[in-house]
Amino acid sequence: MxxxxxxxxxxxxxxxxxxxxxxxxxxxxxxxxxxKFRITFDYYAHGRLYSDEFQSPVAIAxxxxxxxxxxxxxxxxxxxxxxxxxxxxxxxxxAIGIAGSVILSLVWLAVLRGCR
Numbered sequence: 001m002x003x004x005x006x007x008x009x010x011x012x013x014x015x016x017x018x019x020x021x022x023x024x025x026x027x028x029x030x031x032x033x034x035x036k037f038r039i040t041f042d043y044y045a046h047g048r049l050y051s052d053e054f055q056s057p058v059a060i061a062x063x064x065x066x067x068x069x070x071x072x073x074x075x076x077x078x079x080x081x082x083x084x085x086x087x088x089x090x091x092x093x094x095a096i097g098i099a100g101s102v103i104l105s106l107v108w109l110a111v112l113r114g115c116r
Contacts, residue, residue: 005073012043012068012080014060015051043068045075054080 018038036055043050050070060066069079 005071007069007079008045008072009067009069010043010045011065012041012078014039014041014062014064014066016040017059017062019059020055039066039080041066041068041080043070043078045070046072048075050076050078052076052078052081 016039020036020038036057037059038053039056039060040051040053043052066080071077
């Protein structure tokens with residue numbers, strides 16, 4: 001059994017807020033038809049400055065304070081991070097594409113076998 005370590009609450013400071021339009025690839029698959037704001041922020045953990053970013057449906061002004069929690073054993077991991085999660089949000093599309101490709105290949109092979 002592993003002991004869960006409680007994350008530490010702190011405040012971060014927004015360093016930039018930029019609007020991002022939805023990409024054409026997202027529109028083609030029917031996901032995320034609205035743009036989002038990419039928020040960059042800084043926070044201190046164990047006396048050291050860390051920076052990260054996340055996506056938000058609303059703008060957050062520069063220098064605004066935002067709540068952030070971080071892992072005390074790994075302070076670069078925080079509750080606002082979009083690092084690994086951004087890539088993970090694309091994985092259903094990739095999985096559907098691979099599954100669709102396999103199914104279409106099997107159907108095509110079945111059609112070709114029936115032509116003999």
